[in-house]
Amino acid sequence: xxxxxxxxxxxxxxxxxxxxxxxxxxxxxxxxxxxxxxxxxxxxxxxxxxxxxxxxxxxxxxxxxxxxxxxxxxxxxxxxxxxxxxxxxxxxxxxxxxxxxxxxxxxxxxxxxxxxxxxxxxxxxxxxxxxxxxxxxxxxxxxxxxxxxxxxxxxxxxxxxxxxxxxxxxxxxxxxxxxxxxxxxxxxxxxxxxxxxxxxxxxxxxxxxxxxxxxxxxxxxxxxxxxxxxxxxxxxxxxxxxxxxxxxxxxxxxxxxxxxxxxxxxxxxxxxxxx
Amino acid sequence: xxxxxxxxxxxxxxxxxxxxxxxxxxxxxxxxxxxxxxxxxxxxxxxxxxxxxxxxxxxxxxxxxxxxxxxxxxxxxxxxxxxxxxxxxxxxxxxxxxxxxxxxxxxxxxxxxxxxxxxxxxxxxxxxxxxxxxxxxxxxxxxxxxxxxxxxxxxxxxxxxxxxxxxxxxxxxxxxxxxxxxxxxxxxxxxxxxxxxxxxxxxxxxxxxxxxxxxxxxxxxxxxxxxxxxxxxxxxxxxxxxxxxxxxxxxxxxxxxxxxxxxxxxxxxxxxxxxxxxxxxxxxxxxxxxxxxxxxxxxxxxxxxxxxxxxxxxxxxxxxxxxxxxxxxxxxxxxxxxxxxxxxxxxxxxxxxxxxxxxxxxxxxxxxxxxxxxxxxxxxxxxxxxxxxxxxxxxxxxxxxxxxxxxxxx
Numbered sequence: 294x295x296x297x298x299x300x301x302x303x304x305x306x307x308x309x310x311x312x313x314x315x316x317x318x319x320x321x322x323x324x325x326x327x328x329x330x331x332x333x334x335x336x337x338x339x340x341x342x343x344x345x346x347x348x349x350x351x352x353x354x355x356x357x358x359x360x361x362x363x364x365x366x367x368x369x370x371x372x373x374x375x376x377x378x379x380x381x382x383x384x385x386x387x388x389x390x391x392x393x394x395x396x397x398x399x400x401x402x403x404x405x406x407x408x409x410x411x412x413x414x415x416x417x418x419x420x421x422x423x424x425x426x427x428x429x430x431x432x433x434x435x436x437x438x439x440x441x442x443x444x445x446x447x448x449x450x451x452x453x454x455x456x457x458x459x460x461x462x463x464x465x466x467x468x469x470x471x472x473x474x475x476x477x478x479x480x481x482x483x484x485x486x487x488x489x490x491x492x493x494x495x496x497x498x499x500x501x502x503x504x505x506x507x508x509x510x511x512x513x514x515x516x517x518x519x520x521x522x523x524x525x526x527x528x529x530x531x532x533x534x535x536x537x538x539x540x541x542x543x544x545x546x547x548x549x550x551x552x553x554x555x556x557x558x559x560x561x562x563x564x565x566x567x568x
Numbered sequence: 569x570x571x572x573x574x575x576x577x578x579x580x581x582x583x584x585x586x587x588x589x590x591x592x593x594x595x596x597x598x599x600x601x602x603x604x605x606x607x608x609x610x611x612x613x614x615x616x617x618x619x620x621x622x623x624x625x626x627x628x629x630x631x632x633x634x635x636x637x638x639x640x641x642x643x644x645x646x647x648x649x650x651x652x653x654x655x656x657x658x659x660x661x662x663x664x665x666x667x668x669x670x671x672x673x674x675x676x677x678x679x680x681x682x683x684x685x686x687x688x689x690x691x692x693x694x695x696x697x698x699x700x701x702x703x704x705x706x707x708x709x710x711x712x713x714x715x716x717x718x719x720x721x722x723x724x725x726x727x728x729x730x731x732x733x734x735x736x737x738x739x740x741x742x743x744x745x746x747x748x749x750x751x752x753x754x755x756x757x758x759x760x761x762x763x764x765x766x767x768x769x770x771x772x773x774x775x776x777x778x779x780x781x782x783x784x785x786x787x788x789x790x791x792x793x794x795x796x797x798x799x800x801x802x803x804x805x806x807x808x809x810x811x812x813x814x815x816x817x818x819x820x821x822x823x824x825x826x827x828x829x830x831x832x833x834x835x836x837x838x839x840x841x842x843x844x845x846x847x848x849x850x851x852x853x854x855x856x857x858x859x860x861x862x863x864x865x866x867x868x869x870x871x872x873x874x875x876x877x878x879x880x881x882x883x884x885x886x887x888x889x890x891x892x893x894x895x896x897x898x899x900x901x902x903x904x905x906x907x908x909x910x911x912x913x914x915x916x917x918x919x920x921x922x923x924x925x926x927x928x929x930x931x932x933x934x935x936x937x938x939x940x941x942x943x944x945x946x947x948x949x950x951x952x953x954x955x956x957x958x959x960x961x962x963x964x965x966x967x968x969x970x971x972x973x974x975x976x977x978x
Binding site: 448 | 600603607745758762859863870875878
């Protein structure tokens with residue numbers, strides 16, 4: 294069983310919904326990333342999603358594009374991101390880490406070389422935004438050889454057949470994109486997301502994470518009532534952007550938002566319902 | 569002159585490309601976020617249905633004749649050919665199309681498709697502004713809402729085209745992210761599309777992007793090569809020895825090349841933006857000096873660094889200032905069917921002036937790159953040999969750029 298699958302199983306037995314924050318590696322500067330990862334875990338994160346900066350993040354909104362640009366000013370490339378994960382692992386061997394990014398940096402490194410290096414660094418899963426399962430066979434295979442999960446995005450317009458395909462080649466969890474559009478664009482419709490998750494769960498046994506548009510503790514708690522994981526990106530990255538000129542404050546202050554979400558999810562989620 | 573010896577006058581055996589998944593060999597494909605997979609499949613189905621539909625084809629032919637002004641002439645540039653002292657140069661006059669470039673061939677076709685798919689809003693990306701103008705033009709004609717994304721840098725150097733688009737009723741959105749050029753405009757248009765996909769049709773202007781765009785845009789542009797092939801046979805009684813076209817994304821080049829792909833005796837040359845020279849690193853020539861990667865929905869040659877980040881391109885011509893290239897060109901390069909070379913900014917400007925003064929035709933700076941290579945190639949060939957250059961656009965839009973380079977303000 295993969296580390297991510299094991300983590301979901303452990304959470305399920307504790308009736309806890311996973312909270313997965315996203316940060317862009319190297320944003321606003323490389324020295325912030327590893328301490329921030331630890332601080333996010335301390336604030337209640339169960340899995341970490343670490344963004345690999347890319348010059349052309351086509352599926353992301355202005356918030357994450359700006360984060361990529363800040364990180365790239367320090368030339369934070371895929372190799373540096375893997376080094377950061379290695380350093381994180383010196384103190385935390387348990388919390389699963391998922392890399393999220395675009396295919397080209399992985400193409401350039403080479404699938405086999407990347408999979409081996411990611412495994413050595415302690416990465417557990419890889420979400421490649423612009424790699425649908427049809428094009429993903431080789432990378433998925435290389436990752437699988439090294440025990441890494443490929444995490445796919447599912448959308449409201451994904452056909453049943455495509456969800457089955459993602460379920461068969463993917464691992465860890467399935468990331469449900471809660472609306473059509475780019476990251477951070479708008480508030481989501483919780484009831485519509487709930488209906489979609491019911492539909493998708495008929496075709497997969499993978500845990501379901503929900504991301505895109507979760508901006509506050511209240512929404513996080515509402516999603517936690519029916520999802521297996523709540524994924525929080527743009528609102529956290531926007532907080533980091535506000536503090537970009539005072540990076541020494543980021544590690545102390547940015548995770549507060551995650552702690553608030555954790556509290557709301559635990560008070561309101563399935564755990565509370567059964568108490 | 570390098571002739572394709574060994575298989576002269578016989579049909580080359582080339583597989584039909586792309587495959588069902590949109591691949592040209594290892595290139596092409598569909599590398600997009602999940603939300604776009606459904607809409608792209610819907611587009612592919614609609615395109616494959618209408619491309620075989622007699623009514624659609626009849627309407628397209630009528631529009632190309634009566635709205636665009638096709639066929640465009642094939643013009644024998646006798647004076648320039650004599651001056652160069654070698655092969656006879658023929659110019660395929662896409663500059664004479666309505667809106668001034670080949671771009672309209674594709675926007676007419678895609679707008680017709682958009683109407684049949686029930687989409688009321690079209691979006692487009694543009695570099696030099698030619699595709700933006702061509703998109704705004706068809707939107708005006710059909711009464712559709714039109715939004716054009718254009719890099720802030722390009723807006724500065726193509727003011728006339730920006731104003732033309734606004735006159736036509738389009739909204740031009742300045743893209744301030746990244747390098748503020750064509751690639752960033754494409755990112756922004758993709759973001760618009762993924763957000764508004766239900767009512768919006770994205771008219772991509774070149775033979776790049778996710779499947780089916782490279783094949784669809786090629787098919788709409790292949791009218792250029794079909795006409796040129798019939799015209800040269802009628803005028804000169806034989807096939808040309810070489811075709812030359814500039815390559816940014818590569819739509820005018822594929823349009824000219826495609827109907828000649830299996831003519832073994834016809835050499836194909838794509839000319840990329842050499843900027844300040846390939847050795848300077850400041851250029852826009854991914855096929856000459858780049859490496860394979862994945863960007864904007866397809867695998868192709870890219871200008872990228874060792875971390876896989878896309879690097880900024882440099883060309884005097886906004887339409888060539890793009891770090892990728894259509895996947896079919898990547899495939900044609902790898903199989904050796906087409907050769908890709910670069911012309912520098914200075915060489916393109918020289919050709920711009922020469923054609924203007926010797927033939928009374930002012931070419932676009934993009935097309936001037938193709939002319940620059942014709943200047944080099946023609947003198948190495950015999951007087952009986954024939955080169956066709958795709959004169960993909962007219963130069964009116966570029967006179968400010970040319971004047972500024974000469975220290976003039978017009």
